[in-house]
Amino acid sequence: MTPEVPGATDLGVEAIRLQRATLAYRAPITTAYGTLDRREVVLLTVVDEDGRTGRGEAAPLAGFTPETVDEAEAALQRWADEGTDPSAYPTARAAIDSALLDLASARAGRPVHDLLSPGSPAELPVAALVAGPTVDDLADAARRAVADGHPGVKVKVGVGPFEADLERVAAVRAAIDGAGLRLDANGAWCVSEAIDRLGRLAAFHPEFVEEPTAGLDDNAAVRAASPVPVAVDESAPDLPSIERALAVRAADVLIVKPSALGGPRPTAEAARRATDAGLRVVVTSLLEGSVGIRATAHLASALGLLQPAPGLATAGLLATDVGEPLMAVGGALYLD
Numbered sequence: 001m002t003p004e005v006p007g008a009t010d011l012g013v014e015a016i017r018l019q020r021a022t023l024a025y026r027a028p029i030t031t032a033y034g035t036l037d038r039r040e041v042v043l044l045t046v047v048d049e050d051g052r053t054g055r056g057e058a059a060p061l062a063g064f065t066p067e068t069v070d071e072a073e074a075a076l077q078r079w080a081d082e083g084t085d086p087s088a089y090p091t092a093r094a095a096i097d098s099a100l101l102d103l104a105s106a107r108a109g110r111p112v113h114d115l116l117s118p119g120s121p122a123e124l125p126v127a128a129l130v131a132g133p134t135v136d137d138l139a140d141a142a143r144r145a146v147a148d149g150h151p152g153v154k155v156k157v158g159v160g161p162f163e164a165d166l167e168r169v170a171a172v173r174a175a176i177d178g179a180g181l182r183l184d185a186n187g188a189w190c191v192s193e194a195i196d197r198l199g200r201l202a203a204f205h206p207e208f209v210e211e212p213t214a215g216l217d218d219n220a221a222v223r224a225a226s227p228v229p230v231a232v233d234e235s236a237p238d239l240p241s242i243e244r245a246l247a248v249r250a251a252d253v254l255i256v257k258p259s260a261l262g263g264p265r266p267t268a269e270a271a272r273r274a275t276d277a278g279l280r281v282v283v284t285s286l287l288e289g290s291v292g293i294r295a296t297a298h299l300a301s302a303l304g305l306l307q308p309a310p311g312l313a314t315a316g317l318l319a320t321d322v323g324e325p326l327m328a329v330g331g332a333l334y335l336d
């Protein structure tokens, strides 16, 4: 399915507003590229002749998107002033197409997911990201997430000594019985370490491990010898690198972040290519605000990318959000 995004003129857009907002996280978030405690995003609002609005969010993140927040804002401003194509700035592209779809949804009186794909589900079970300072805290968080209804949990590995990872993963597996368990090493290991360590982690039946090593060629080498399915995420942040990931057989699973990839159209294209090549596709957030998470959730529903469960239960990480927080209830997001 290729999402049809109506143009601003077709929707009778009469005003376009840009606004900076600051997202603050409840606790610092560690990514492969550093620690994040707050970040700026740009909110885009398009308004039609009857005052109906559509919103989008541009949320650049170092390591995942090529542009800075200043560059994304400038690209949005040029689009607003002159209609300049923002495609070189994927977060701006995502914000514009999401805002236009949101406005189209308001005009049609139908949710975005249903507009894109009639009959697509309003309920999305989502995986939970769990963390904790001690093994017991981590296992408790995982147990609570699964008891709440999440179909599975994700655990970060590769931060401390490997023996600690083994202990943490074993405790989580014991706490959640047969629920889904996915791991993310964010490229922490070299190829031989990754192969050895995944051989030991396989006993806990992870669904997959994201980025066991860094780079597509090295992930391909790990995948060829790993008993645990390999996922690529930050190694394949755009369509050309996704094509390359498929060509070198770097992964069994593709993680897509629509906010980083450029929104509905490139996401649909990436998902189609990956699925055709036999990969599973997991839609995740970019730890952005709820305007962006909501757009991504509607898209995941419309594209049928619900299994493995999307990683979209991230609004709870935010102390300050944009728009109404899209929180998981009973392990699922509900769209309207």
Ligand SMILES: [Mg+2]
Binding pocket: 184, 210, 211, 233, 234, 255
């Ligand atoms: Mg990841």
